[in-house]
Amino acid sequence: MKERILLHEDAELSEQDVREQVTKLSAADLVEHIRSPDEDPKECLVRHMIQTFIFKKKTLICNRKMDKLNDEYLLNIMGTFDKVYVSNFMKEWTVTPKDIRLFCERVKDIDFTLNFKEGEKNFKFDKAFESEELNATYYDYCWLDIDNLLAREHKMKCLELQNVTEQDVNSILTQ
Template structure:
């Protein structure tokens, strides 16, 4: 019973900052009181937040098979903590999946943010690595991609909410709802009207059953002739 006991916390967040020396885990331990555990590149010794626990020293108190202290701490915390919300925030380019150490033992999260305070540029390979490695109920993806030919054709496992801003051309729309049948909320910026038409037809054909809301945004608006092409519509009596 003791071995299986869980300590409840409101949230636990893994934060990968623009500067890897500022990486940390944050969790709420009391109402309004958060705890930080510093994580940094194993070969770097940053000036640590004076209010944060030193991750290396903490790892020395934990039994675990991993030689990477970050993996050891993360695995231990996710084992002993019961959290209502487990989030991941990525504020820099992740060129190799090995940089995101905790995916080895925890794959499903409540919320994943791939963004930055400034403009985040990301390569197709890096994006594919992150999306293939993660399962999350909500993805918020705010970045720029210069490669206009790349399409992500994978499945966002168990995703219910998808919010895409800045670059949208990487998202493959064909069979999107069939591959992601749990989708409830879509927020897509600057999606071409023809692709909205494609999504509407997928929805009409019953590829998802729990869809609640679409936010389809573009500064210069959309042509209803394009969006509803080939879709039977009727005039409404609503005023």
């Protein structure tokens, strides 16, 4: 039997998890047994887990829009994760440059898998990610501005772009 801790109050188990008999635990139930100076029970729980268990690599998966008020606990501890995977694929949220900056300011290794609807295809992210590793996947629209990418990303050690055109590859190689 698997156990999954659901930190967001609206979180629900998927059908697959229900079939596999995953135990649903709320953060509030678990935090009652932890002594911590953190006021937010979710922040307390995540910090406790990170301190208690040994992880080779701590990865945060974000499949929804972050809200500074409701997700303050997550923004506070995001820097303790080694990698963040951000995706709006099959989700109902529109990505903005502000959303991308939210992650870039806090984590060194970021993996973006972004999907844009027809009306959103004028979006181009042309700011520096300020991350050491970047993995960007395109599906039907190139949302990352390739021009001067290497000049903007002076901290970057690893760049992985998936589903880019030959023209984009040539543009990057000639920078």
